[in-house]
Amino acid sequence: MFPMPLKTARMSSPYWPGGFSHFFNGGYVVPISQEYLDYVLDQLSLFGPVQSRRMFGGAGLYRNAIFFGLIADDVLYFKVDDTNKADYLAAGSGPFRPFGTDSYVMGYYEVPVEILEDQEQLTEWAAKAFQVALAKKVERAKRPAAGAKRRAIKEKKNADSG
Numbered sequence: 002m003f004p005m006p007l008k009t010a011r012m013s014s015p016y017w018p019g020g021f022s023h024f025f026n027g028g029y030v031v032p033i034s035q036e037y038l039d040y041v042l043d044q045l046s047l048f049g050p051v052q053s054r055r056m057f058g059g060a061g062l063y064r065n066a067i068f069f070g071l072i073a074d075d076v077l078y079f080k081v082d083d084t085n086k087a088d089y090l091a092a093g094s095g096p097f098r099p100f101g102t103d104s105y106v107m108g109y110y111e112v113p114v115e116i117l118e119d120q121e122q123l124t125e126w127a128a129k130a131f132q133v134a135l136a137k138k139v140e141r142a143k144r145p146a147a148g149a150k151r152r153a154i155k156e157k158k159n160a161d162s163g
Contacts, residue, residue: 033059033072037075044118045062046120047124064127067134073097078110080134080137081108081109082137089113090110092113093113095110095111096111097109
């Protein structure tokens with residue numbers, strides 16, 4: 002499959018006037034192959050039902066509506082934090098950088114090929130990534146919404162001044 006020029010992909014939007022070209026190396030969308038996506042989903046079958054959703058030329062991986070992994074440029078990445086990042090670093094894996102090697106690092110690291118090829122180990126790594134993603138979702142849910150936070154600050158100021 003050949004990369005598709007962004008003009009052909011029609012990725013521009015009124016909300017993103019310059020389009021999404023900054024999301025892709027060299028201004029080209031490099032889609033993941035269906036074969037690789039099918040392989041990853043098959044390898045994850047021991048982990049349980051995993052759904053994929055196409056996004057920005059890649060795919061997000063979900064279990065029970067929890068986003069725990071992604072595939073970009075036919076490379077699998079799992080969600081990490083301090084509880085599992087050492088496993089990735091010990092294996093020599095690097096982080097996902099959405100805009101190329103000079104861009105910022107996201108909280109996803111490349112799954113080593115040896116792990117991907119071993120279904121039992123992949124299941125363990127996926128379970129850890131899922132727990133990380135679930136913990137992040139719970140943490141976010143505990144935070145007050147921005148509007149509620151502003152109202153609480155305003156009410157506190159009014160109570161202090163009155």
